[in-house]
Amino acid sequence: MVGDTRLSKKAGYIHDRLQVLGRLSAESCALLDALGASLHELTVLTAPIHCRATALTQAQRNISAANAAVDELLDNLDTSRRVQAVLEAGPGKDLDGFLDSLGQLERSNAYLMQHAGMAAVRAAVQHSQLLFNRALEQCDADFKASLAAGARAAAPPAAWLRSKLEVPITDASRGELCLELVPPGLLPKLRRMVGLMITAQYAPAQQGYTALRERALQQALQELGLELQPAAAVALMSSEQLDKHIRAWHTQLRLITLLMLSEQRLAEAVWPEPVGRELFAALVQPHLAALAAAGQDIVQAHKAPEKVFSLLDMHRHLAASLPALQAMLAASSSMVPLLGQLQALLAAAAAAAAGLFAEYAESVARDGAKVLPMDGTVHPLTAQVLSYLKRLLGYENAAQVMYGDMQESEDNYIGDVSGWAAAAAAGDEAQQQPGSSGGGADGSSSPARRALAAGIARLLMQLQDNLEAKSRAYKNEAIAALFMMNNVHYVQWSVEGSAALGLLGGEWLERHKDAVEDWGARYHELTWLPIINMLKAEPPSDVSRLKLVLKETFAAFNAAIERIYTHQSGWTIPDAMLRGAVKRVIKDDLLGTYQAFMRRYADVQFTAHPAKYIKYAASDVASIIDDDLFETKAVSMSKLSLTKEKLGAIG
Structure with missing residues (x-):
């Protein structure tokens, strides 16, 4: 009972408190509603004031921006006046000030062009642009004058060029062969002027550079007395004149390649990429194109037996120069076709040399000279043929040059190789013996070496057949036999002491020694x-x-x-x-x-x-x-x- 009474009291107490809390909550809500109504009234009253304040703030900002824009416009309008004196003085007096002023004027012009709708700005732009163009012209003139003066001071002497023409161009020799075409102290000035003119897209600067360096190249060629003749003149040249012309071609190719090393360094030092690369390509392209065309004229010129040596020399020099040319020009897409022309010229020279060798063999077979040595000595034709072969085999890579593109199943430039297989095979066997002579880098059993061996064997056989026909003109059979013995022995002796033995082989040599003995026996039989x-x-x-x-x-x-x-x-x-x-x-x-x-x-x-x-x-x-x-x-x-x-x- 007591517990129930306490519980009842506590419940009544809680109920009273809840009623008080409810009254307080109702009063608070009424107060908040009153405050909200007052705040709304205040907002309604202050709204016009806020709108006026916001408008004033924005107006102040607009005024400040307009003032800044006007100041900037006025400053840019005044730039031409501020820099005019410095620009008109030119870069020679104060290069740094000139270049800085020119840069300022360029930036001002770019800004004013955005406001060209204003009449006053249009007039100012015209004046500023005129001043800018005159300054660029002065900059270009000073650039070319500085480049020309520097080039004159550092021009390579003709004697130095001659001394370096035969030096192979390799990575190791580039430092020796690459010259500074202008004094190194001048390069920073040239680079600064070039950078500004490129930014301004001033094309005459590039044209002027190319023209100056072209004159320098021409002067170097003239100092060495090098001038290529037109195709019409080449076609009318004698053998001696053509040989001289080919030597001039070799020298010009070597000289151009040599000078290109230094020209490439200069172009890369003065001009940023890819401008420097393209200017270098444009500079050398006419010279290389002229050399390629002149080379084709030489290949197509009249055919004389001795021209094969000039063609082999031409091939050697071009093959030696091509790697350096490719390294310098391969990155320029405009030069790829020209490099292809030079590669085609290399192949044409090799094919022409092989064709001339074949024609020479036929001319030996057709030689109809009637005059015979009265003493039965070696015939001039024999001496000439062996001298020709000795000179031909003096070119270590003659086989690879003339027949390097042959495949096992192909006929060579002198006809079907099968008829001369014995000589070629004998040459291969001799090459494989320890200590045998006539080895070459292209391999003793290569199709090219077998083709050359076959050509030599055929040439010597045609020579021997022709000599036998000539010997029949002797009225005395004994001197005819002596004549043949002398000539066959001269052939055998010449081959034995030359690189031809490595091609023709021991079997060929023994056959000809036997032939010498046979002709000697014939003489002995007829005389004694x-x-x-x-x-x-x-x-x-x-x-x-x-x-x-x-x-x-x-x-x-x-x-x-x-x-x-x-x-x-x-x-x-x-x-x-x-x-x-x-x-x-x-x-x-x-x-x-x-x-x-x-x-x-x-x-x-x-x-x-x-x-x-x-x-x-x-x-x-x-x-x-x-x-x-x-x-x-x-x-x-x-x-x-x-x-x-x-x-x-x-x-």
Whole structure:
């Protein structure tokens, strides 16, 4: 009961408090409503004041902005007046002030152009732009004058250029070959002026730079006396003139490539990219295009056998210059076609050289010269062909140049290789032997080397066939054989001591040594074998007949010796070793037989006057062979009185 009473009291207490709280809440709401109504009345009253204040603030801001714009406009309008004196004085007096003033004027002009709708601004812009253009012209003039003066001071001497023409252009040699074309202290000034003129898009500056450097290139060419002839003049040139023209072409190519190193450095130092690269390309493009066109004129000019060497030289110089040219110009898209033309010229020179070699081989086969050496020595055609080959093989990469594009299945420039496979294969085998000569970087078994070997083998075979045809014009078969022996030996000897052996091989060499022996044997058979057979002939058994035969034999022997002495003393074997070998064979075969003949019939009294028939002892015959045969002596029959001195008549 007590607990219920306390609980009832507490509940009543809480109820009272809740009623009080409810009254307080109702009063607060009424108060807030009153305050809200008052605030609304205040807002309504202050709204006009706020609008007027906002408008005043914005107006003040607009006035400030207008004042700033007017001040900026007036300042830019006044820029031309402020900088006019400095600009009219030019860059020579105060370069920094001139360039700063020109920069200010350029910025002012750009600002004023945005307000060109105002009449006053339009007039100011015209004046400012005129002043700006005059200043740019002055800047350009000073730029060109400074560049020209600097170029004159640092121009490379002609003697230096000549001394460096043959130096290969490599990464290691670039520092040696690359010159400062203007004094280094001038470059900052040039770069500042160039930067301003490029920003102003002043194109005459680039044109002036190209013109100045073009004159410098032309002056260098003129100092070295280099001038390329037009195509019409090249077509009419003699072989000597064409050779001189090709040498001038080589020199100009080397000189242009050499100068390009320095020109590229200068262009990159003065002009920002890509302007410098394009100006450099525009500078050298006409010169390289002229060289490419002149090179094509040379390739297409009249064809003479010796021109192959000029073409190989041309190919060598162009191949040496192309890597440097590609490194300098490949980044310029405008130069890619020109580089392609130079590559095509390289291939055309190689093809023309191969074609000329083939034509030379055919000309040797067709050579119809009728004049023969009366002494049976080496024919001028033989000497000329071997000299030609020696010079050709002096070019280490001749095979790769002329036939480097060949494939295994292709015919070469001289015709089908299959007919000459033996010579080429022999050359390959010789190359593979340790210590063999004639090796090359292009590989001993390459199609190019086999093609060149085939061409040389064919040329020498055509030479030999032509010589055989010429030898038939000799009325004496013995000198014809001697003539062929001398010529084939000269070919064999020349090949043996040259790089051609590495191409033709040992088998070819042995065949030609055998041919020399065969022609020597033919000479021996025609000249000496009849005498030897006569001395070896069996005598008749009848004594009276024997005496007559001995008289006839001695008379015939004497006549043969005198005839041989008379004619063959005027013949020659130019090679001392071959001459000695031929004489040894003659003495070995003849003297023993003659001595045996003399001993066999020494006791036969076949005549009352033996000195009339037995004129020559074996030693006398040996003396004739050793001292007189093949010595190119002009001996007539009247000079046979020398027999008393040389031939030792036997009484």
